[in-house]
Amino acid sequence: DVQLVESGGGLVQPGGSLRLSCTASGFTFSSYEMNWVRQAPGKGLEWVSYISSSGSTIYYSDSVKGRFTISRDNAKNSLYLQMNSLRAEDTAVYYCARGGVMFDWYFDYWGQGTLVTVSS
Amino acid sequence: QSALTQPASVSGSPGQSITISCTGTSSDVGGYNYVSWYQQHPGKAPKLMISDVSNRPSGVSNRFSGSKSGNTASLTISGLQAEDEADYYCSSYTISSSVVFGGGTKLTVL
DSSP, X not given: OOEEEEEOOEEXXXXXXXXXXEEEESSOGGGSOEEEEEEOTTSOEEEEEEEOTTSOOEEEOTTTTTTEEEEEEGGGTEEEEEEOSOOXXXXXXXXXXXXXXXXXXXXXEEOOOEEEEEOO | OOOBBOOSXXXXXXXXXXXXXXXXXXXXXXXXXXXXXXXXXXXXXXXXXXXXTTBOOTTSOTTEEEEEETTEEEEEEOSOOGGGOEEEEEEEEOTTSOXXXXXXXXXXXX
């Protein structure tokens, strides 16, 4: 079975940093595009970032560009999100979501999410 | 990139059909066949219901169908069941190499 397990969330002060991880199993991780999607408390879904299967192509939403960095380690079946200069508006549940194999823009498997709270 | 426009809420009785609309622009919904729909129950992760406008993933009930006309995509649920009560989100690839979601629609089964 496909499984995505996020970790690394927690409470951080404004301006601080946090690194999220997503460990994948049950599929050939290196063949799939991956994404981060977040959801602020009581709000809708917001796409955050995309990384191609090889890691050579990366996209970010305007709201996190320049502050967040997505990366992956295919040898470790892991996806990461380095979050710097965190703001209160970054408070959300962050989901790791699997994309397709080649320029596919749907998310067919999601992790359970990890909560990031930015507050002093 | 502005969020896609969805109705805040829709409702229907068991057995009825409902349609949720998702309106964007020619830079997203209208420009690409990369519209997806997700179902989210409270406290749970979203679940993919429709990909690429009208493709239903394996395991998703054939009561769910998707379509698109111009800048508006639609999700239709036929034969409403109590378990369909959830939030529904559309998404689309955009001309800016990003993904935009709709604001979400709360479906109530009366």
